[in-house]
Amino acid sequence: MNKRTASISIFLAALSRSSTTTAPVVVLGFRSISTTSSTTARNFSTTRSTTTNNNLGGSYFVGNNNIPRGGGLGSSLSSSSTTSLNMSTKPTVEKMTREEKALQITGLPIGPYPVGVTTVQIDGGEDGRKDRGLQTEIWYPAVADDSLDNNKPVTKFSDYLGLDTALDPTEALKIANSPNVIGGYRDGLTVEELDSVEESTWLTNAIRDATIREIIDNNGHKWPLIIFSHGSGAYRISYSFWTEFLASHGYIVAACDHPGSARYTIVNGKVITPGGKRSDRLQMEIDRPLDIIQIINGIESSSKWNSNSNGNDNDEKLFKNCIDTNNVAVTGMSFGGYTTAEVIDLCDKRIKAGIMMCSSMSMSGTKKLHTTERNNKSTPVMIMIGTEDTVLGDKHNNSNRQYVNNHKDGDSYLLEIKRGGHVSFTSCEMYNTEYGNGIATSATKCKSLSKPGEEYNPLDIVKQHEIINNYGLAFLNKYLKGDNGNDDGSSEYLQTNHYSDDEVVYQANIKQ
Numbered sequence: 001m002n003k004r005t006a007s008i009s010i011f012l013a014a015l016s017r018s019s020t021t022t023a024p025v026v027v028l029g030f031r032s033i034s035t036t037s038s039t040t041a042r043n044f045s046t047t048r049s050t051t052t053n054n055n056l057g058g059s060y061f062v063g064n065n066n067i068p069r070g071g072g073l074g075s076s077l078s079s080s081s082t083t084s085l086n087m088s089t090k091p092t093v094e095k096m097t098r099e100e101k102a103l104q105i106t107g108l109p110i111g112p113y114p115v116g117v118t119t120v121q122i123d124g125g126e127d128g129r130k131d132r133g134l135q136t137e138i139w140y141p142a143v144a145d146d147s148l149d150n151n152k153p154v155t156k157f158s159d160y161l162g163l164d165t166a167l168d169p170t171e172a173l174k175i176a177n178s179p180n181v182i183g184g185y186r187d188g189l190t191v192e193e194l195d196s197v198e199e200s201t202w203l204t205n206a207i208r209d210a211t212i213r214e215i216i217d218n219n220g221h222k223w224p225l226i227i228f229s230h231g232s233g234a235y236r237i238s239y240s241f242w243t244e245f246l247a248s249h250g251y252i253v254a255a256c257d258h259p260g261s262a263r264y265t266i267v268n269g270k271v272i273t274p275g276g277k278r279s280d281r282l283q284m285e286i287d288r289p290l291d292i293i294q295i296i297n298g299i300e301s302s303s304k305w306n307s308n309s310n311g312n313d314n315d316e317k318l319f320k321n322c323i324d325t326n327n328v329a330v331t332g333m334s335f336g337g338y339t340t341a342e343v344i345d346l347c348d349k350r351i352k353a354g355i356m357m358c359s360s361m362s363m364s365g366t367k368k369l370h371t372t373e374r375n376n377k378s379t380p381v382m383i384m385i386g387t388e389d390t391v392l393g394d395k396h397n398n399s400n401r402q403y404v405n406n407h408k409d410g411d412s413y414l415l416e417i418k419r420g421g422h423v424s425f426t427s428c429e430m431y432n433t434e435y436g437n438g439i440a441t442s443a444t445k446c447k448s449l450s451k452p453g454e455e456y457n458p459l460d461i462v463k464q465h466e467i468i469n470n471y472g473l474a475f476l477n478k479y480l481k482g483d484n485g486n487d488d489g490s491s492e493y494l495q496t497n498h499y500s501d502d503e504v505v506y507q508a509n510i511k512q
């Protein structure tokens with residue numbers, strides 16, 4: 001463990017692929033640097049391993065019994081009991097076990113794999129997007145010897161910011177702490193608080209730059225890829241209840257910031273906050289779907305990298321041969337739900353499924369994605385909404401239903417959390433337990449949509465995350481891992497509502 005300073009060189013390597021001129025360039029930042037704490041910089045060439053010397057198995061599909069579906073059958077939901085810890089008496093983050101954290105985040109145990117996480121910048125290629133750099137978080141299944149059980153430190157909040165890639169890390173941290181960025185989640189909230197082992201409410205089990213776990217089965221499987229798109233003015237890591245959870249179940253999950261649409265991101269060493277032309281709504285509608293394609297292309301080229309192609313001993317090896325970029329799902333929240341719908345409409349053959357959370361698809365000025373006018377009515381989709389979502393309002397939440405009803409040629413699902421709102425589909429309770437719009441411990445913070453003028457008491461956010469993750473995981477397992485009759489019970493799970501009808505509306509339109 002070294003005490004590190006922030007005066008570290010900015011980029012270790014900028015690797016361009018000469019074999020394919022259109023392939024995006026992945027710029028690798030030197031991560032795991034913080035101005036205040038001790039960290040270990042990892043050396044992938046020494047830690048990379050394909051070991052089997054652990055008891056977690058490496059199968060693509062763990063069996064039925066290994067997928068915990070949570071306890072959510074009916075009646076327990078109708079009580080007002082909460083599974084959230086009392087923040088004033090809960091143990092400090094440092095003292096919580098991995099399982100305690102997982103339960104506190106999603107109400108579900110962590111999946112069979114420890115989770116690694118890394119930050120890269122994926123740039124556009126020769127497709128007119130050369131200037132579009134995307135700071136991207138990638139969560140992935142890691143080998144057990146890099147897990148928490150071996151006392152590897154979990155990722156601190158500031159590590160996600162990628163401050164070490166900033167030209168001026170001190171200034172970048174100052175901007176991150178401003179009232180529009182991290183301070184915008186709760187008055188007075190700072191990065192330092194989220195980093196503090198005594199005070200932090202930020203929960204994660206992800207290990208920075210842990211060694212990726214390769215699949216050890218005989219069927220030639222690689223991990224399927226999931227791309228996540230954040231909401232407007234949001235931030236790529238504020239959805240870790242979903243992104244980290246999916247990685248623990250055997251997926252590579254990549255989430256970029258959309259520059260101009262994200263509240264904060266760092267590209268080529270410079271902090272970008274909203275403003276200017278790239279933040280015009282119409283421009284964001286154009287940029288965001290292309291960002292998603294850029295990420296898929298970027299990961300596709302990196303997963304084909306050969307460890308001996310050049311002298312760099314970095315992330316090019318991390319994902320080598322581990323990702324199936326022909327088996328991709330797209331998912332996103334709010335404007336990210338619009339983005340997901342638009343990407344599905346591009347009919348990219350690599351994309352096999354989509355999950356849209358409180359999607360703003362009908363707020364778009366350019367397309368009517370929720371109507372029958374869209375191109376693609378066949379890619380399997382799951383639509384999730386909070387009934388009380390006052391950001392979408394009646395008109396736009398209803399268009400999410402229309403999308404499902406108009407999806408004539410493929411499987412579609414609707415999941416609606418009755419006492420949920422717009423922010424139900426985020427991890428914002430980790431910033432602020434009284435965030436509002438679906439996250440609150442009392443009614444006073446949540447305005448009702450179904451009863452205008454009134455307030456509602458949202459379902460405990462941990463329970464909401466459990467519901468979202470149970471259905472979301474089953475859906476992804478069915479459509480991304482369900483090949484060759486491979487089934488872990490997800491198909492059956494998807495057929496019915498497993499929660500009280502008082503709390504959850506669920507509709508499955510399965511075509512075959």
Ligand SMILES: *[C@@H]1O[C@H](CO)[C@@H](O)[C@H](O)[C@H]1NC(C)=O
Nearest residue numbers: 041042043044045046047313
């Ligand atoms: C990483 O490990 C390899 C193999 O042991 C070694 O040759 C190389 O110098 C190390 N690189 C760094 C940056 O420590």
Ligand SMILES: *[C@@H]1O[C@H](CO)[C@@H](O)[C@H](O)[C@H]1NC(C)=O
Nearest residue numbers: 082085086087088089090441
């Ligand atoms: C949390 O714990 C504190 C201290 O014991 C107590 O005063 C408070 O009422 C508790 N809050 C809830 C919501 O239970």
Ligand SMILES: *[C@@H]1O[C@H](CO)[C@@H](O)[C@H](O)[C@H]1NC(C)=O
Nearest residue numbers: 347348349351352376378379
């Ligand atoms: C919809 O997109 C999928 C890829 O996600 C593609 O296989 C399918 O052909 C598309 N549907 C239409 C009607 O083009």
Ligand SMILES: CC(=O)N[C@H]1CO[C@H](CO)[C@@H](O)[C@@H]1O
Nearest residue numbers: 385387393394397398401416
């Ligand atoms: C998901 C959804 O449609 N939720 C509410 C949105 O508004 C309609 C009325 O237009 C309500 O019936 C829905 O419950």
